[in-house]
Amino acid sequence: MIELAHVSRVVGGRTIVADVSLRVAAGTILTVVGTSGSGKTTLLRLINRLVEPSAGTIRVAGRDVRTVPPHALRRGIGYAIQGHGLFPHRTVAENIGAVPKLLGWERARIAARVDELLTLFRLDPALYRDRLPAALSGGEQQRIGVARALAAEPPILLMDEPFGALDPIIRGRAQDDLKAIQQRYGTTIVLVTHDMNEALRLGDRIAVMDGGRLVQEADPTALIGAPATEFVGALLGRGDRAFQLMALRLVDDLVEPGPAPGAPIPAGTSVRDALAESLWSQRPALPVSRDGVILGRVTRARLEAQGAGP
Numbered sequence: 001m002i003e004l005a006h007v008s009r010v011v012g013g014r015t016i017v018a019d020v021s022l023r024v025a026a027g028t029i030l031t032v033v034g035t036s037g038s039g040k041t042t043l044l045r046l047i048n049r050l051v052e053p054s055a056g057t058i059r060v061a062g063r064d065v066r067t068v069p070p071h072a073l074r075r076g077i078g079y080a081i082q083g084h085g086l087f088p089h090r091t092v093a094e095n096i097g098a099v100p101k102l103l104g105w106e107r108a109r110i111a112a113r114v115d116e117l118l119t120l121f122r123l124d125p126a127l128y129r130d131r132l133p134a135a136l137s138g139g140e141q142q143r144i145g146v147a148r149a150l151a152a153e154p155p156i157l158l159m160d161e162p163f164g165a166l167d168p169i170i171r172g173r174a175q176d177d178l179k180a181i182q183q184r185y186g187t188t189i190v191l192v193t194h195d196m197n198e199a200l201r202l203g204d205r206i207a208v209m210d211g212g213r214l215v216q217e218a219d220p221t222a223l224i225g226a227p228a229t230e231f232v233g234a235l236l237g238r239g240d241r242a243f244q245l246m247a248l249r250l251v252d253d254l255v256e257p258g259p260a261p262g263a264p265i266p267a268g269t270s271v272r273d274a275l276a277e278s279l280w281s282q283r284p285a286l287p288v289s290r291d292g293v294i295l296g297r298v299t300r301a302r303l304e305a306q307g308a309g310p
């Protein structure tokens, strides 16, 4: 668990993080959004002691971070940043294996972990293991940066715009991969992003920063349904909120008995994608299947109702 209590950071007389208190429960994802310069990166860097607070207390797994030497603290906290920060003269395998090597892992264990992570990020180990960062695309470098942060299976992962340079398709996949990894290892993640849809999709909870202050911290449905301030509403984009809600919900709970024409959509499809398919294919009801078996149908009326406000 990560706990911030009344944390501030003042630089040159300017308050860049102002009296922030929040908790990130173990095994959950907190996404941090806000305008440029609102203090998001600083908040992240306070957690692994890349910068020190001017006031307040930060606890990681119950320990005040001031009592833990920074290098020891950072061994248990993965850090992935935009621009990835890869070592240019080391291969992909050496980059990913850097922290495990520091921790004294055996070579075979490091090699196995490198291959496991490359596979997880859909990069063929045989093709990528021995390349230098310069021989990778920007998106590949970014994925290696995230793989490196995950290498020693840290219980906590701090991520600063980790998917910023990725195209929308790879970005969507990288988000899915991150969710899968997080669920598999029970990692606690704090992720800074400019992208509200990314924040809603990944966050168990979302923190909204404005001018160094934490203006709201809530789960995605509560944030969309009841933005605390005008600023949060504007950041969400009022015109999108029905669709944002629909993107969070799955068709699975809306399936009813009965027939529907055409190709089925798989269980696990979001309400938003199902509605889009219903509109596009001009079908007022769609069959829903799981593993090739038809479960029933979902009607457009039921899909539409999911976009209603509180």
Ligand SMILES: Nc1ncnc2c1ncn2[C@@H]1O[C@H](COP(=O)(O)OP(=O)(O)OP(=O)(O)O)[C@@H](O)[C@H]1O
Binding pocket: 011, 012, 016, 034, 035, 036, 037, 038, 039, 040, 041, 042, 043
């Ligand atoms: N060492 C420093 N000295 C002076 N000002 C700083 C320092 N570090 C950060 N700031 C200022 O503090 C504010 C918050 O910076 P921070 O990087 O945390 O914002 P951010 O929300 O992550 O912004 P962005 O989304 O643009 O990356 C900015 O106005 C920045 O210029």
